[in-house]
Amino acid sequence: MAERLPILYNKKPCYDIVFTQNFQDLVPELENLGVENRRVCIVTDSKVDEIYGSRVLELLQGKCLKAVKYTFPNGEENKTLDTVRDAYKFLIQEGFDRKDMLLALGGGVVGDTTGFIAATYLRGIDFVQVPTTLLAQADSSIGGKTGVDFDGYKNMVGAFKMPSLVYMNLEVLSTLDDRQFFSGFAEVMKHGLIKDAPFYEWLIENMYEICERDLSVLQEMLMRSCTVKKLVVEKDPTEQGERALLNFGHTVGHAIEKAKNFELFHGECVALGAVAAAYISWKKELLSMEEYYEIRDMFVPFNLPISIDGIDPEEVLRLTKSDKKMESGKIKFVLLKKIGKAVLDTTVTDEELLGAINEIYFSEEDAHE
Numbered sequence: 001m002a003e004r005l006p007i008l009y010n011k012k013p014c015y016d017i018v019f020t021q022n023f024q025d026l027v028p029e030l031e032n033l034g035v036e037n038r039r040v041c042i043v044t045d046s047k048v049d050e051i052y053g054s055r056v057l058e059l060l061q062g063k064c065l066k067a068v069k070y071t072f073p074n075g076e077e078n079k080t081l082d083t084v085r086d087a088y089k090f091l092i093q094e095g096f097d098r099k100d101m102l103l104a105l106g107g108g109v110v111g112d113t114t115g116f117i118a119a120t121y122l123r124g125i126d127f128v129q130v131p132t133t134l135l136a137q138a139d140s141s142i143g144g145k146t147g148v149d150f151d152g153y154k155n156m157v158g159a160f161k162m163p164s165l166v167y168m169n170l171e172v173l174s175t176l177d178d179r180q181f182f183s184g185f186a187e188v189m190k191h192g193l194i195k196d197a198p199f200y201e202w203l204i205e206n207m208y209e210i211c212e213r214d215l216s217v218l219q220e221m222l223m224r225s226c227t228v229k230k231l232v233v234e235k236d237p238t239e240q241g242e243r244a245l246l247n248f249g250h251t252v253g254h255a256i257e258k259a260k261n262f263e264l265f266h267g268e269c270v271a272l273g274a275v276a277a278a279y280i281s282w283k284k285e286l287l288s289m290e291e292y293y294e295i296r297d298m299f300v301p302f303n304l305p306i307s308i309d310g311i312d313p314e315e316v317l318r319l320t321k322s323d324k325k326m327e328s329g330k331i332k333f334v335l336l337k338k339i340g341k342a343v344l345d346t347t348v349t350d351e352e353l354l355g356a357i358n359e360i361y362f363s364e365e366d367a368h369e
Contacts, residue, residue, distance in 0.1 A: 005019070018165065135265075189304075249274030
């Protein structure tokens with residue numbers, strides 16, 4: 001059964017998140033946005049296109065002025081201005097104007113890229129998010145953050161652009177491989193850790209059903225996870241303050257992502273970054289030792305890493321300095337005061353940060369001990 005979660009912007013209705021288990025309700029939802037008088041371009045990547053591209057395009061045929069599809073190669077390495085430029089050319093050739101609409105069909109790379117195209121093409125056209133990964137459903141499709149990477153630096157070029165609708169078909173989660181599914185779960189766990197201790201406990205209690213991908217449990221999980229993000233982004237839509245709490249685990253996570261040349265999935269890096277942030281929280285006497293180890297160990301049953309090899313801790317430290325969350329030369333670090341209560345901190349020293357990176361670093365010497 002479809003459920004709705006309305007998102008407000010400046011205390012006024014902005015868009016709905018629709019939770020369902022099919023694509024059949026997509027057209028009626030788009031009709032509410034006047035799709036019959038608009039051209040629609042599905043933007044997707046090569047991997048998602050093979051599974052869902054034709055299916056969604058077929059649904060749109062005859063329901064709008066024109067339905068077309070723009071596909072770019074799968075992978076984080078294609079989340080670039082070159083892809084954006086190619087998409088601009090495609091839209092111009094297809095005659096798209098400011099009244100038309102883009103539909104992002106895919107994971108976080110597709111959603112972020114499509115949103116940036118929508119924010120900048122003809123100074124802004126509407127777009128709809130149809131996320132197909134758990135990571136995109138739980139996090140990146142909500143809140144209007146868009147962007148692309150620049151010279152390997154994550155989301156360095158971007159804009160805030162709210163979607164007109166977020167349509168989540170939970171059925172698509174069954175097609176994800178285990179690694180990608182659990183990568184997305186890192187963002188779900190993050191929401192519990194920063195804002196909702198009862199939700200964090202619920203995740204642990206429902207561990208088996210989540211790992212088995214029970215659709216009714218996943219729908220409740222996503223409703224609760226998205227509610228956390230909704231409450232944060234409504235208070236601070238353009239990240240002037242509290243929204244930065246959503247970056248828990250991301251400062252070290254993004255640095256590891258770059259240090260490993262994007263070999264690891266985003267959620268895997270977020271899990272590692274969350275462990276590092278929890279470690280710093282313990283060392284600053286915000287968390288107890290028991291809380292730190294519980295947080296660290298709770299990533300393990302969800303197939304997420306808590307240690308990493310093949311990195312240079314000093315390089316990871318250096319990469320944190322190029323993070324876009326730097327402010328006046330200091331990193332706005334997100335720490336945990338307790339489970340369910342995150343705080344912003346600008347006092348984390350290089351020594352503390354390096355200590356946390358070393359905590360998650362599993363070296364060859366460790367392996368031989």
